[in-house]
Structures are given as structure tokens and as C-alpha cells.
Amino acid sequence: MPKILGMGYDLPARRVDNEELARELGRSAEEIEKRTGVTSRSYAEAGEGPSHFAAAAARGALAEANLTAKDLEFLIFATMTPDVTFPGSGCYLQHKLGCETIGALDVRAQCAGLVFALDVADRFLRSGQYRRILVAGGDVHSSGLDFSPAGADVTPRFGDGAAVFVLDAEGEGVLGAAVRSDATELERFWCEFPSSRRRPVRFLQSDFAAGKHFPKIDEPYVRKSGLEKIPSIVEEALSVANLRRADVSRFVFQHVFPDVAEGAAEALGVRERTSVGGRDGGHVASASLGITLCRDREAGRVSPGDVVCLATAGAGECWGAAVLRL
Amino acid sequence: MRMPNSRIVGLGAYVPDSVVTNADLTRLMDTTDEWIQQRTGIRERRHIAEDTGAADLGAEAAKRALAEAGVRAADVDLVIFATLSPDYDFPSSACVLQKRLGISGMPAFDVKNQCSGFLYGLSIADQYIRTGKARRVLLVGGEIHSTGIDLTTRGRDVGVIFGDGAGAALVAAESDSRRGVLSTHLHAEGKYAEKLWLEAAASRSRPRLTPEMLEGDRPAIFPRMDGKYVFKHAVTRFTEVITEALERNGLGIDALDVLIPHQANLRISQMVAMGFNLTEERMFNNIDRYGNTTAASIPLALSEAIAAGMIREGSLVCLAAFGAGFTWASALIRW
Numbered sequence: 001m002p003k004i005l006g007m008g009y010d011l012p013a014r015r016v017d018n019e020e021l022a023r024e025l026g027r028s029a030e031e032i033e034k035r036t037g038v039t040s041r042s043y044a045e046a047g048e049g050p051s052h053f054a055a056a057a058a059r060g061a062l063a064e065a066n067l068t069a070k071d072l073e074f075l076i077f078a079t080m081t082p083d084v085t086f087p088g089s090g091c092y093l094q095h096k097l098g099c100e101t102i103g104a105l106d107v108r109a110q111c112a113g114l115v116f117a118l119d120v121a122d123r124f125l126r127s128g129q130y131r132r133i134l135v136a137g138g139d140v141h142s143s144g145l146d147f148s149p150a151g152a153d154v155t156p157r158f159g160d161g162a163a164v165f166v167l168d169a170e171g172e173g174v175l176g177a178a179v180r181s182d183a184t185e186l187e188r189f190w191c192e193f194p195s196s197r198r199r200p201v202r203f204l205q206s207d208f209a210a211g212k213h214f215p216k217i218d219e220p221y222v223r224k225s226g227l228e229k230i231p232s233i234v235e236e237a238l239s240v241a242n243l244r245r246a247d248v249s250r251f252v253f254q255h256v257f258p259d260v261a262e263g264a265a266e267a268l269g270v271r272e273r274t275s276v277g278g279r280d281g282g283h284v285a286s287a288s289l290g291i292t293l294c295r296d297r298e299a300g301r302v303s304p305g306d307v308v309c310l311a312t313a314g315a316g317e318c319w320g321a322a323v324l325r326l
Numbered sequence: 327m328r329m330p331n332s333r334i335v336g337l338g339a340y341v342p343d344s345v346v347t348n349a350d351l352t353r354l355m356d357t358t359d360e361w362i363q364q365r366t367g368i369r370e371r372r373h374i375a376e377d378t379g380a381a382d383l384g385a386e387a388a389k390r391a392l393a394e395a396g397v398r399a400a401d402v403d404l405v406i407f408a409t410l411s412p413d414y415d416f417p418s419s420a421c422v423l424q425k426r427l428g429i430s431g432m433p434a435f436d437v438k439n440q441c442s443g444f445l446y447g448l449s450i451a452d453q454y455i456r457t458g459k460a461r462r463v464l465l466v467g468g469e470i471h472s473t474g475i476d477l478t479t480r481g482r483d484v485g486v487i488f489g490d491g492a493g494a495a496l497v498a499a500e501s502d503s504r505r506g507v508l509s510t511h512l513h514a515e516g517k518y519a520e521k522l523w524l525e526a527a528a529s530r531s532r533p534r535l536t537p538e539m540l541e542g543d544r545p546a547i548f549p550r551m552d553g554k555y556v557f558k559h560a561v562t563r564f565t566e567v568i569t570e571a572l573e574r575n576g577l578g579i580d581a582l583d584v585l586i587p588h589q590a591n592l593r594i595s596q597m598v599a600m601g602f603n604l605t606e607e608r609m610f611n612n613i614d615r616y617g618n619t620t621a622a623s624i625p626l627a628l629s630e631a632i633a634a635g636m637i638r639e640g641s642l643v644c645l646a647a648f649g650a651g652f653t654w655a656s657a658l659i660r661w
Contacts, residue, residue, distance in 0.1 A: 044530070046530070046531065082529060083530045084530070086524050087438075087522075087523060087651040090514065091515075091519045095515075095516030103655070104439075105439060107435055108416070108417075108420075109418060109433075109434075109435040110417050123459060126453075126457045127453040142532075143528075143530070143532045144533065181405070181434035182431060183422060184430055186417055190415075194547070197470060197473070199377055202473050203540065203547060213415065213527070316417040
């Protein structure tokens with residue numbers, strides 16, 4: 001059973017509060033906070049993609065694991081906002097860390113990317129294919145958001161950053177994970193363009209005005225779905241790990257609407273030991289679960305040996321939960 | 327308890343009907359049939375003729391693979407879609423494929439590893455099956471390149487090479503340890519990420535898509551390639567990763583019945599074959615008809631090699647790929 005040797009996270013230095021967004025979005029800071037529940041978030045600078053923050057997070061995680069990049073045998077990167085269209089951010093991270101020629105896999109599962117990547121890593125370790133894997137989740141959303149009044153309901157919800165786990169094949173780390181997808185309602189939370197299905201070219205000058213290159217969220221649907229999916233996947237992952245809710249010292253939930261994650265915790269009756277990310281950092285789709293867990297550790301809310309359960313639901317729809325022993 | 331092997335029990339391929347010959351391209355750009363054939367071995371490729379996504383092609387290929395395997399789509403435990411040309415910015419083409427096939431509940435995700443994507447996906451499928459978390463994995467490689475390349479003289483070095491298509495494999499648990507996927511080998515070298523790449527949309531640019539990115543001498547929304555550099559590295563890494571697969575299994579090149587190289591460029595495949603003294607009947611290429619379909623090329627070639635009778639039960643088959651990233655990979659399979 002894989003063991004967690006190290007964790008880390010990194011956020012852009014630039015903090016953006018609601019005052020700063022208010023003018024462009026045509027809403028007061030108070031209105032933004034009331035509407036989104038988010039007070040501030042971090043934004044990358046030009047030239048900084050997800051691999052930039054993942055590299056910093058990885059250095060911290062490797063130092064904690066007392067390893068160097070050369071000790072890694074495989075790298076998995078979850079992102080929905082890659083540094084460039086191709087190759088994947090994993091290749092950029094591999095170069096930034098100086099890993100030589102180990103495989104670098106990029107996984108796309110949107111908001112659930114980090115949990116999917118942990119599940120994939122768990123398989124590669126349990127099968128004996130690799131002994132040590134670095135799992136990174138990172139997103140730079142801020143460069144793809146609508147900073148006009150049309151984006152007022154969506155833009156303030158997102159932030160940038162990355163989180164990393166270093167896993168070893170020997171030990172007890174990933175106790176169980178469950179991941180699922182259902183695309184029946186995929187247009188409820190999506191970003192259509194650029195689209196390879198669009199002829200003659202994926203994106204045209206005339207497309208800028210239509211704003212189809214910005215994410216769209218059907219709020220009532222996505223809220224309802226998240227409230228159903230997070231509790232059910234938590235129960236499923238616990239059952240895979242052969243544990244009960246009472247065995248978990250800390251739950252970490254993430255959703256693009258923070259109050260949905262809180263509602264899921266209420267529904268499970270575990271609100272008092274659940275951390276929900278996003279209110280002070282925005283939704284960093286592929287990284288928030290890792291960022292929140294690292295912060296819980298900094299604050300002493302979790303300690304080595306604790307059982308924690310990460311869970312999220314989002315675009316795709318893809319949702320997942322992972323039960324970990326720290 | 328012994329882990330089961332994984333085995334490809336069904337294969338399917340699908341390409342759009344619309345054939346684009348080298349002569350057709352000469353009407354769009356300054357190039358010649360002779361130039362294209364000499365450098366790449368490509369005679370024609372397929373381009374979609376109406377709005378069609380990677381997952382639409384993938385769904386057709388998947389239906390064929392499922393039919394061959396005798397597996398219902400709803401009984402698939404995991405969906406993996408390898409593509410660098412997804413249907414939408416998000417969600418993944420794996421999700422779109424689920425919707426096209428009318429299935430839901432099982433996890434679905436995309437692998438973005440360019441020309442090595444299918445083999446990265448096969449390795450993932452292999453781990454899920456070996457560890458018992460999945461019994462039937464639907465693995466699809468699908469690409470729509472024609473909407474992402476510059477089909478003018480400005481972009482001809484890259485534009486002539488790529489084609490649209492999809493291939494699918496149903497990978498299932500196999501109890502006979504002598505059959506199926508024997509080993510998989512995955513590599514990358516991000517140092518060379520920008521020797522073959524497509525920049526925009528790029529999250530590291532602010533904003534990630536601008537009107538300027540669609541224009542100029544080298545628009546950032548089209549791929550760029552240092553062809554000579556890629557060629558040289560491809561020959562070296564293909565050779566290494568095929569050797570690695572054989573050595574891991576204690577086998578030599580003489581044991582290999584068929585090599586299916588990713589269809590990057592016929593001249594690369596020929597150089598690799600020459601290095602191993604592999605005769606023509608031990609390597610399968612179809613790049614002349616489809617161009618480079620990146621993540622789709624291996625299942626597309628594999629299904630045709632089987633139809634041509636080159637691969638039978640018991641054949642030792644090596645799949646190998648090299649491409650953007652750089653990434654490269656191989657899989658050794660006892661058919």
C-alpha cells in the first residue's frame with residue numbers, strides 16, 4: 001500500500017481581493033463576496049503556468065521526503081489549464097525538477113484531477129511498476145477568465161496554485177479511493193473553445209466576442225449535483241478502505257461553490273472535522289484538496305498517522321474521494 | 327495471489343471519409359507530392375468534412391472494439407482517452423465519449439501524452455487490470471488535427487504531416503500469464519518540450535488566448551516543429567525503448583514477430599527497422615494512407631496489421647512510440 005513520503009503546495013505571490021475585481025466585474029466587493037463566498041485568491045504572473053507552481057510545491061515535498069528529483073521513477077500531473085496546449089505540464093515539470101527521462105503522464109479529469117491522479121499513482125505503485133511517484137495537481141485559471149461584467153458570477157470563484165504528493169510503494173498511505181464520471185450533463189459546467197471539432201480552425205477572431213473561451217457554470221444544476229455526489233463518493237471510498245466515518249480524523253472537501261462542500265459535510269454529519277477550501281483562495285480545480293490538506297497540517301489540524309478523506313465533484317462530471325493515512 | 331495479465335481482446339479503427347491527397351494540398355499551399363512523399367512517406371490523409379470531434383471518431387472506433395470483444399459498453403469499468411486535440415477546452419474527450427456511447431458511472435479521463443498517449447494509456451489500463459481495480463478498460467486514441475494545423479504555405483512543414491482518425495482497444499483481464507501485455511515502458515524528456523509543440527491557448531500567457539496569437543508569421547495557435555531535431559531523437563529513442571522492452575523480458579530482436587511503430591514519419595520507421603535488421607514483413611506501416619494521427623496511430627496500424635494476417639495468436643508484438651514532450655514508450659505483447 002503506497003505511503004505518503006511528502007506533501008507540498010505553492011501559491012502565486014500576487015493576492016487579489018474582491019476590491020480589485022470589483023471595478024472590472026461591475027459589482028461591489030461586498031456583492032462579490034456575498035455571491036461567491038470567496039474573499040480573495042492568488043493570481044499567477046505572465047510566464048507562470050501550473051508547472052511553475054508545481055515545481056515549487058515539489059521541491060518542498062521532496063525535501064520533506066528527504067529525496068531528490070533523481071529518486072523519482074514516475075510523475076503524474078493533473079491539470080485542466082496546461083502551461084501550453086501541448087506537450088503536457090508533466091513534461092515541463094519534469095524538466096524544471098531535473099528528473100532525466102522518467103515518464104511524465106498528464107491526466108485530465110477537471111476538478112477531480114488530483115483524486116484521479118492519486119488513484120492512477122496508487123495503481124502503478126500497487127502493481128509494482130514503480131516504487132516512487134510524484135503526483136502534482138495545478139491550475140492557472142486566472143489567464144482564462146472573463147474580466148468583464150459577463151464573468152461576474154464565475155470569475156471570482158477561481159484561483160491559481162499547485163499541490164504535490166510524493167508516494168512510495170511500501171507502507172500505508174492510500175487506503176482506498178473511488179473515482180467516477182458521468183457526462184450526461186457535461187454542458188452544465190464546461191468551456192467550449194478552443195474546440196478541435198470546430199472547422200475550419202479551433203478558434204477564430206470572431207469568436208472572442210461570443211466569449212465561448214470562458215468557463216460556463218449552470219449554478220443550480222452544479223450545486224445540486226455536488227451535494228449528491230460528494231457524500232456518496234465518500235461512502236464509497238470509505239467502503240473500499242474498509243473504514244467508517246468515525247475512523248477519519250479529518251475530511252477535506254472541495255467544490256467550486258464552497259457552501260456545497262460544507263453542505264456535503266453537514267449531510268454526512270462530519271461538519272466539525274471537515275476543512276473546505278476556496279473561501280480564501282478560490283477554486284484551484286486540480287490543487288485545492290492538496291492545498292487545504294497542507295494548510296491543515298500547518299495549523300496542526302492533522303498529524304502524522306491520521307486518516308484523512310479528500311473528496312470533490314466537478315466538471316465532466318468527474319468526482320472522487322481518496323482515503324489517506326498521513 | 328497472482329495478478330492477472332491484461333490483454334487486448336478487441337480493436338477498432340475509424341477515420342473520416344474525406345480523403346485529402348498530396349495533390350489536394352498543392353491547391354492550398356506551395357508544396358509537391360514528391361516533396362511530401364520523399365520526406366514522410368505520406369500519400370494521403372483524412373480530414374473531417376463537417377464539425378466532428380475526437381470523441382465522435384473515438385466512439386465509432388470504440389463500438390467496433392467492443393463488438394469484436396463481445397463486451398457491452400455499459401460493462402466497461404474505466405474509460406481512458408488519449409488525445410492532444412480534445413473536443414472542448416474542458417471537460418475531457420473521455421467524458422464526451424461516455425456521452426456518445428450512452429454510458430456513465432465508471433471513471434473517465436484523458437491522457438495528454440501526444441504521440442505516446444496510446445501507450446501511456448495502455449500502461450495505465452495494465453496497472454488497473456493487474457491490481458484488480460478494473461476488468462475491462464476501454465482505451466481510445468483519437469485526434470482531429472485538421473482544425474489545428476495551418477493549411478497554408480506558412481504552415482506546410484507541419485500541415486502536410488497530420489491526419490484525423492481514431493483507434494480503440496478493449497483491454498481485459500487475462501488469466502493465462504503467457505498471453506497479453508508483458509511489459510510497458512514510459513519515458514519523457516521535457517527539456518525538449520518546445521521542439522515540437524502547440525503553444526496557444528497557453529495558461530501561462532495572460533490572457534491565454536489573444537487576437538495576436540491567431541496571426542503573424544507563426545501563429546501560436548498552430549503547432550511548430552524542429553523537424554531535424556525530432557527526427558534524430560526519434561530514431562535514438564525508438565531504438566532504446568524497443569530494446570528496453572525486449573531486454574526486460576529476456577528476449578532478443580529475433581524473437582520479435584511484428585513491430586508496430588507510432589506512425590510519425592515513414593523515414594523514421596525505416597531507420598529504426600534498419601538498425602534492428604528488421605525486414606519489411608516484420609514491421610507494419612500505414613502512414614501513406616493516414617498521415618500522422620498521433621495518439622490514434624498505433625491502434626489504427628495494429629488493427630490493420632491484424633486484418634492483414636501479420637499478427638496471430640502467439641505472435642510477439644512490440645508497440646513503440648516517440649513524439650512531442652518529448653515522450654516515448656513501448657509495450658511488448660504476446661498476442
